[in-house]
Amino acid sequence: MTAPDPFLSYARRADRSDGLAHFRSRFVPSDGLVAYFDGNSLGRPTEQSVERIQRFLTQAWAGRLIRGWDEEWMQLPFTIGDRLGGVVLGAAPGQTIIGDSTTVLLYKLARAAVDARRGSGARTEIVLDTDNFPTDRYVLDGIAAERGLMLRWIEADPASGVTPEQVAAVVGEKTALVVLSHVAYRSGFLAEAQAITRIAHDAGALVLWDLCHSVGSVPVELDRWEVDLAVGCTYKYLNGGPGSPAFAYVRSDLQQVLRQPIQGWMGAADVFAMGPEYAPADGMRRFLSGTPPIVGMLAMQDTLEMIEDRGIEAVRAKSLELTEFAITLTDEWLAPLGATLASPRDPASRGGHVTVSHPAMRAVTAALWEQGVIPDYRDPDGLRIGLSPLSTSFEETYHGMAAVRDALRTELLNASGLG
Numbered sequence: 001m002t003a004p005d006p007f008l009s010y011a012r013r014a015d016r017s018d019g020l021a022h023f024r025s026r027f028v029p030s031d032g033l034v035a036y037f038d039g040n041s042l043g044r045p046t047e048q049s050v051e052r053i054q055r056f057l058t059q060a061w062a063g064r065l066i067r068g069w070d071e072e073w074m075q076l077p078f079t080i081g082d083r084l085g086g087v088v089l090g091a092a093p094g095q096t097i098i099g100d101s102t103t104v105l106l107y108k109l110a111r112a113a114v115d116a117r118r119g120s121g122a123r124t125e126i127v128l129d130t131d132n133f134p135t136d137r138y139v140l141d142g143i144a145a146e147r148g149l150m151l152r153w154i155e156a157d158p159a160s161g162v163t164p165e166q167v168a169a170v171v172g173e174k175t176a177l178v179v180l181s182h183v184a185y186r187s188g189f190l191a192e193a194q195a196i197t198r199i200a201h202d203a204g205a206l207v208l209w210d211l212c213h214s215v216g217s218v219p220v221e222l223d224r225w226e227v228d229l230a231v232g233c234t235y236k237y238l239n240g241g242p243g244s245p246a247f248a249y250v251r252s253d254l255q256q257v258l259r260q261p262i263q264g265w266m267g268a269a270d271v272f273a274m275g276p277e278y279a280p281a282d283g284m285r286r287f288l289s290g291t292p293p294i295v296g297m298l299a300m301q302d303t304l305e306m307i308e309d310r311g312i313e314a315v316r317a318k319s320l321e322l323t324e325f326a327i328t329l330t331d332e333w334l335a336p337l338g339a340t341l342a343s344p345r346d347p348a349s350r351g352g353h354v355t356v357s358h359p360a361m362r363a364v365t366a367a368l369w370e371q372g373v374i375p376d377y378r379d380p381d382g383l384r385i386g387l388s389p390l391s392t393s394f395e396e397t398y399h400g401m402a403a404v405r406d407a408l409r410t411e412l413l414n415a416s417g418l419g
Contacts, residue, residue, distance in 0.1 A: 007329060011394035014325070020318050023306050023390045035400025037375035040213055040353040040386025043239030049299035056298055074271075077292045078284065080301060084238075084247055087308050089211075089230070090221035095249055097284045098234070099292050102212060102246040103135050104262070105231045106179075108287060109248060111143055112258035113206045113229060114176045123176035123205070124149050127167070131156035133185045136210055140179055149176070158380070159342040159357075160349075161189030168199050175205040182220070183213035183351030186378050188323075188343045190218060190351045194225040201226070206254075212236065215247075216303065217319055217352035217389070219312050222249055229254070237352065237388055240300035245293045248284075255283055264289030306390055318389040319352045325397055326385050330356050333405040337412060342382055353386040356404070360411040364404065367411070373403040 015021055027044045030036070036044060060068050077097045084098070085091030100108075110126075117123045126140050130153050144151050152175070154166050161184040171178060178200040183190055193209060200207045208229040214220060216237030222230055230249040234240035250258065259280060265271060266288040269279045280286040307315055323343075330341055334356055343354040358364070358381055365377040376384050383404065387397060 007332070008395070008398055011325070011398040014321065014394040018318065018394070019314060020310060020389055021393070024393060026302075026306070027391045032372045033374070034372040034403060035374070035396045036392065037373065037385045037387065037400055039388025039392065040217075040236055040384065041376055042242060043236055043303070043388055044391050045241065045299065046239060046302045048302040048305075049239070049241070052298050052302065053295070056295065073292065073294050076294060076297055077288060080297050080304075081247060081284070083304055084215075084234075084300070085222075085249065087304050088216055088220060088238075088312055089247075089249060090219070090223055090225075091249055092223055092252070094283060095222075095252055095255075096247055097287055098245050098247050098297050099288055100246060100248075100290075101243075102210075102231055102233045103139060104289075105246050105248040105287075106136060106208070106210070107139050107143070108260040108262055108289075109208055109229045109231060109250065109258075110140060110177060110179060111147070111261045113208060114143065114147055114149060115261075116254075116258050117176040117204075117206055118147075123174055125152045125174045125176060126150070127152045127154065127170055127175055127178040127200075127205070129154040129156040129162045129166075129180060131158050131161070131184065131186060132179070132181055133210065133212070136179060136181065150174075156184075158186050159355075160184075160187055160344060161191055162196070164192050164195040164199055167196050171200055171203040171205055173204065175200070175203050177206050177208060179208045179210070181210040181213065183211075183218060185213055186342070186382060186384075187355055188213070188351040188353045190214070190344070190349050193227070194221075197225050197227055213351055213353070216307065216312075217315065219316055222251075227251065234300045236386075237303075237390075238300045239303045239388075239390075241296065244296045244300060248287055250284060250287060255286070260287050260289075262289040266290055266292065303390065315389045319387065320347045320350070322387040322389065322392060322394065322397055323347075323350060323352065323354050323385075325394060326354050326387065326401060329398070329401040329405075330354070333401065334358070334408060337405070337408050339408065352388070353384055355382040355384050357381045358383075358408060360408060360415070363411050364407045367407045368403055371403055371407070373400050373407075375400075375404070
């Protein structure tokens with residue numbers, strides 16, 4: 001008689017005791033799916049969201065037509081923004097809006113921040129790291145060229161991330177703005193946001209945090225950390241859907257100080273005055289530009305409801321258990337095949353995903369997609385395993401990691417000519 005696999009036995013025990021397990025049935029089934037390892041790129045849709053969007057199309061849109069703007073839609077960027085702020089951002093009402101893409105919101109807030117901090121002209125530097133997400137680097141490079149600023153680079157290790165000591169070594173009297181990711185997109189490294197924010201403030205700079213890979217997976221306390229600005233997407237752990245609008249956070253005391261550069265009608269003091277000159281609204285409305293993307297805001301509400309039900313700390317606890325399990329299987333199954341962990345082992349320094357590196361991982365990823373196992377690939381040689389706590393089980397993680405092992409073994413055999 002074959003002895004039971006101890007890892008499979010563990011996975012089944014963990015699923016039985018999982019306090020979030022009942023949420024998995026709320027997600028729309030995917031035909032042929034064995035394991036979804038890309039929740040950190042695109043979350044799965046919920047049944048509730050399908051129903052919510054159908055109701056909107058047939059009742060709110062078809063039924064109310066343009067009256068919907070006056071009855072609800074004009075306020076949705078703020079009502080959903082406040083809910084998101086309270087549930088997952090640690091932000092009091094009146095500081096978070098939904099609207100635009102992450103790229104556009106990053107540009108708006110970063111441009112507003114450097115203009116506000118330049119003062120007499122002494123603060124001419126933006127601090128960022130070499131391994132930040134491409135959009136962040138590209139946008140800041142454009143702003144630097146546009147405003148005559150310098151980029152001050154932190155050399156970041158792709159297998160880890162930016163530390164407080166590295167930030168302290170580069171900020172100073174010339175620093176206008178520090179822009180970093182809370183969770184590194186390659187490695188999953190979790191930055192010490194509160195400590196880094198304090199260091200930047202001591203130097204007289206503002207801080208803008210990119211929360212794309214942490215929101216909905218890692219507890220965030222923007223108010224308590226005294227963060228100035230933050231942006232993040234909603235289509236990853238918040239399951240908002242492809243291209244769902246991003247969010248922006250601006251600390252309340254900065255809202256009247258900052259003037260964002262994309263002056264559209266929705267950010268005006270009187271939206272319907274249609275006057276000859278632009279006068280910005282008070283509060284967070286001034287950070288809007290064009291017509292809010294209402295349909296794109298709908299799906300994320302159902303995920304916020306789930307997180308609200310159990311709390312972000314419960315989500316974080318399961319996230320750590322899932323990634324720890326994936327690391328254990330990496331050590332047991334993939335390391336003997338030459339793979340290495342390219343993410344922090346320390347759970348306090350790890351976000352919601354882990355990366356495993358091997359020169360064959362690009363081919364392994366392509367093979368896995370054909371088998372119903374869906375991770376994603378990031379250079380150099382990294383297979384990312386993004387485990388969404390609301391929709392991913394431990395047994396699913398087990399089967400997915402087993403498939404990674406088998407696919408890597410097959411690639412190595414083929415490369416050796418023995419396959």
